[in-house]
Amino acid sequence: MACFERASPALKEILLKIHRAEKPMEVDHNIHEFGSVNYHVQCSASEPLYTYLSISTPLLSQGSQLSSELQPHTLYMVKGICPDVMEIIKPPKQGYQLTLKLNFARIPHNKVSMKMITDISSIQAVILSSQLKDLLRKVDSQEVSREIYKPIKLIYHPREPFFVIKQLRKITAVFPMRFKENTDVIIATAFFQELMDVGSSGTFAKAPHCIWSPIPPPELRGEPIEDLSTNAGFVSFDITSRHVEGKKLDKTVWNLLNFYTLVKYHVKSTRGYIQRRMRMRLESLVQVLPET
Amino acid sequence: ANPLRLYLTCIRNTLEAAMCLQNFPCQEVERHNKPEVELKTSPELLLNPVKQADELENILTKKFLRFLSMRAEAFQVLRRKPVQGYDISFLITNYHCEEMQKHKLIDFIVQFMEDIDKEISELKLSVNTRGRIVATEFLKQFI
Numbered sequence: 001m002a003c004f005e006r007a008s009p010a011l012k013e014i015l016l017k018i019h020r021a022e023k024p025m026e027v028d029h030n031i032h033e034f035g036s037v038n039y040h041v042q043c044s045a046s047e048p049l050y051t052y053l054s055i056s057t058p059l060l061s062q063g064s065q066l067s068s069e070l071q072p073h074t075l076y077m078v079k080g081i082c083p084d085v086m087e088i089i090k091p092p093k094q095g096y097q098l099t100l101k102l103n104f105a106r107i108p109h110n111k112v113s114m115k116m117i118t119d120i121s122s123i124q125a126v127i128l129s130s131q132l133k134d135l136l137r138k139v140d141s142q143e144v145s146r147e148i149y150k151p152i153k154l155i156y157h158p159r160e161p162f163f164v165i166k167q168l169r170k171i172t173a174v175f176p177m178r179f180k181e182n183t184d185v186i187i188a189t190a191f192f193q194e195l196m197d198v199g200s201s202g203t204f205a206k207a208p209h210c211i212w213s214p215i216p217p218p219e220l221r222g223e224p225i226e227d228l229s230t231n232a233g234f235v236s237f238d239i240t241s242r243h244v245e246g247k248k249l250d251k252t253v254w255n256l257l258n259f260y261t262l263v264k265y266h267v268k269s270t271r272g273y274i275q276r277r278m279r280m281r282l283e284s285l286v287q288v289l290p291e292t
Numbered sequence: 293a294n295p296l297r298l299y300l301t302c303i304r305n306t307l308e309a310a311m312c313l314q315n316f317p318c319q320e321v322e323r324h325n326k327p328e329v330e331l332k333t334s335p336e337l338l339l340n341p342v343k344q345a346d347e348l349e350n351i352l353t354k355k356f357l358r359f360l361s362m363r364a365e366a367f368q369v370l371r372r373k374p375v376q377g378y379d380i381s382f383l384i385t386n387y388h389c390e391e392m393q394k395h396k397l398i399d400f401i402v403q404f405m406e407d408i409d410k411e412i413s414e415l416k417l418s419v420n421t422r423g424r425i426v427a428t429e430f431l432k433q434f435i
Contacts, residue, residue: 183355187348187419190348190420194426195423195431197427198424198431199431204428204431206434207432208431210431243434248434255430255434266423270419274355277415277418282360282366285367285404
């Protein structure tokens with residue numbers, strides 16, 4: 001699953017430290033995030049101009065096979081992050097999918113440096129987004145292929161696959177929702193009702209049409225039963241060309257990739273809120289008794 | 293609000309009649325003093341379940357009443373474990389009747405029920421409002 005921040009805070013901190021150092025420093029640092037994303041940052045005094053950044057991350061895979069190789073369009077998007085500063089090294093460092101050679105001398109020491117380092121630190125988000133971007137770009141494609149109406153299953157986290165279905169003039173993203181506890185199911189379901197309600201209001205006419213259904217939508221007919229077994233229904237978003245124009249493509253992709261995370265975070269924080277309120281109410285209820 | 297008011301009035305009247313407990317030694321075993329209310333067929337004071345309109349209210353009610361029951365000692369007259377089939381139970385003994393003023397105890401129970409109902413309604417509204425805010429912010433990202 002993605003997280004809300006695109007840039008890795010830990011990676012950003014190390015890169016900023018290297019960039020701001022007054023003299024060349026020795027760095028050989030490993031960062032582990034979300035249990036499955038690994039970064040390796042290395043620079044040495046003997047090669048002061050360059051810093052090597054390697055990354056290993058689960059990819060958004062298609063179908064049942066989990067992929068680990070970066071596709072050409074992904075590498076193309078990575079190159080576009082900061083083309084003057086970074087160079088892709090082949091082969092990558094062992095154990096990693098990608099190794100970049102960063103030339104910090106090409107990053108100026110002014111306000112621009114923060115943006116550039118933030119962009120470099122967002123490399124995992126770029127990799128993760130690239131495949132879905134490639135799919136959503138074709139939303140308006142008139143080409144009628146075998147893939148139209150056929151659900152494409154995308155997997156980042158094995159327990160949280162979602163589906164993308166290309167249709168005429170739109171692409172539907174369907175999220176099967178599952179939770180371990182019944183309380184979470186009910187809180188999430190209440191949220192999905194609100195999502196539909198807000199989405200159908202005039203203010204959000206331009207947002208993707210959103211539907212929640214307790215049963216699998218017709219687009220997923222024929223998919224394996226294990227993918228269609230849920231306890232909190234299915235949330236679908238209809239993505240049209242207006243949602244992928246220009247800079248909106250990036251935002252739309254990121255929102256979809258973060259949907260599971262958003263829902264889980266909302267459920268967890270709602271549970272915490274309920275607990276806090278109950279505790280506060282307890283104090284006021286108990287206060288009445290001594291007066292009897 | 294009117295149906296609740298009628299219900300609470302009925303509870304109040306019932307409590308007025310039921311709360312006539314006195315200390316009385318056991319007539320069967322010497323030097324024993326048993327809770328006859330429990331041993332006889334007369335049921336201890338029981339609350340009918342709070343009205344639950346939907347699943348969200350259902351879980352909020354269960355969570356809240358369980359939360360309170362687990363802290364029963366703070367309420368003195370609350371039972372830690374509700375009687376089977378109910379969400380919450382009070383147990384009022386003759387000692388409570390001796391230590392506390394009867395009409396104030398009844399007021400407390402009736403007020404308690406009102407407060408629970410009000411709290412659950414407010415909690416449900418808050419949960420839905422929070423969901424609405426999150427949904428709004430999420431959809432704003434697309435436009």
